Amino acid sequence: MIHDLWSDVRPSSMMNVCHYDKRMDFFYNQSRSQTEEDWSGTKLVIVLCFGAFFCLFIFISNALVISAVVKNKRFHFPFYYLLANLAAADFFAGIAYVFLMFHTGPVSKTLTVHRWFLRQGLVDTSMSASLASLLAIAVERHMSVVRMRVHSNLTKKRVMFLIFSVWAIAIFMGTVPTLGWNCLCNIKSCSSLAPIYSRSYLTFWTVSNLVVFFIMVVVYLRIYMYVRRKTTVLSPHTSGSISRRRTPIKLMKTVMAVLGAFVVCWTPGMVVLLLDGLNCTQCGVQQVKRWFLLLALMNSVMNPIIYSYRDEEMWRTMKRMICCRFYEVLERRSSRLPSAMTSTRSNASSNSHYFEDNTTQGMVNEKEHI
Numbered sequence: 001m002i003h004d005l006w007s008d009v010r011p012s013s014m015m016n017v018c019h020y021d022k023r024m025d026f027f028y029n030q031s032r033s034q035t036e037e038d039w040s041g042t043k044l045v046i047v048l049c050f051g052a053f054f055c056l057f058i059f060i061s062n063a064l065v066i067s068a069v070v071k072n073k074r075f076h077f078p079f080y081y082l083l084a085n086l087a088a089a090d091f092f093a094g095i096a097y098v099f100l101m102f103h104t105g106p107v108s109k110t111l112t113v114h115r116w117f118l119r120q121g122l123v124d125t126s127m128s129a130s131l132a133s134l135l136a137i138a139v140e141r142h143m144s145v146v147r148m149r150v151h152s153n154l155t156k157k158r159v160m161f162l163i164f165s166v167w168a169i170a171i172f173m174g175t176v177p178t179l180g181w182n183c184l185c186n187i188k189s190c191s192s193l194a195p196i197y198s199r200s201y202l203t204f205w206t207v208s209n210l211v212v213f214f215i216m217v218v219v220y221l222r223i224y225m226y227v228r229r230k231t232t233v234l235s236p237h238t239s240g241s242i243s244r245r246r247t248p249i250k251l252m253k254t255v256m257a258v259l260g261a262f263v264v265c266w267t268p269g270m271v272v273l274l275l276d277g278l279n280c281t282q283c284g285v286q287q288v289k290r291w292f293l294l295l296a297l298m299n300s301v302m303n304p305i306i307y308s309y310r311d312e313e314m315w316r317t318m319k320r321m322i323c324c325r326f327y328e329v330l331e332r333r334s335s336r337l338p339s340a341m342t343s344t345r346s347n348a349s350s351n352s353h354y355f356e357d358n359t360t361q362g363m364v365n366e367k368e369h370i
Helices: 002-014 024-031 042-071 078-101 105-110 113-146 156-179 199-237 242-277 285-310 312-369
Strands: none
Touching: 024 105, 042 078, 042 285, 042 312, 078 113, 078 156, 078 285, 113 156, 113 199, 113 242, 113 285, 156 199, 199 242, 242 285, 285 312
């Protein structure tokens, strides 16, 4: 009788067992998430090759943007410091995607829980850093627009505080599931796309991000319309060059282009995660998740292109750095060639002198013999 009572109680108590020691294949099987079957072979190789190429471009281009801001004194303003921080977030996104590429496909099911948390946490942190950077830029742009200035009067300490806050928020958002908001102790609440994330966390994360998207679009549109209206009203009554008057508009167009690219690249993935969080089993989220992840990767590729296309000074600085680096390599190679040619010429001249000396000595000996 005691055995019968234990058999009745045991299944309900097993539901609260935490599975920290399990590998990811256990959770993929529980969530019926397809990983090995349709994410291997030629398709995996092609996607990884494209991902590797894009990540290499992300590293080089965003490093150039950060170097340009540091090197060019014309960029030593709060707006460009925050823009460099956004480039740093994109650079970090490249690191996250490289780590993801080496831990995806058939490898996913062999990962430990902590390894999978690290893989997904890096991606979440990079996305949160980009979003928080755009929010910081919105704060800076609002302060400058209200005071009718091209750049705000934020001190370096306040800019550094904003940058520190961006990364603190990003790291916190990336580690929330690791800190406890997961489904390791409640398998039934696990999502399909992220097998150890609870559906409630995915719903919270995606809804909050989509709300921030909408707020930022509204704020930037209001700022843009305000700047455009003020510039149109004041331009006939102000002195100065035309390019100086258009500078606020140029900066706002750059920010709007960056924000638009961010929303376009990340919104589809956010919607898919939201549908998964709402437990939509008929939405086919498994078939599109990887392509939307590549679309999110494209955002970090597009940002440096937008910077260089919208900002002529940024493009000139980046081109100057590339050309200087190219000329340095050429100079190093050319500096080696003259030394080799000089040594060859010196050897040739010494040989010619030796030959002439031997010839002269031979003629003298012949005369003495005669």
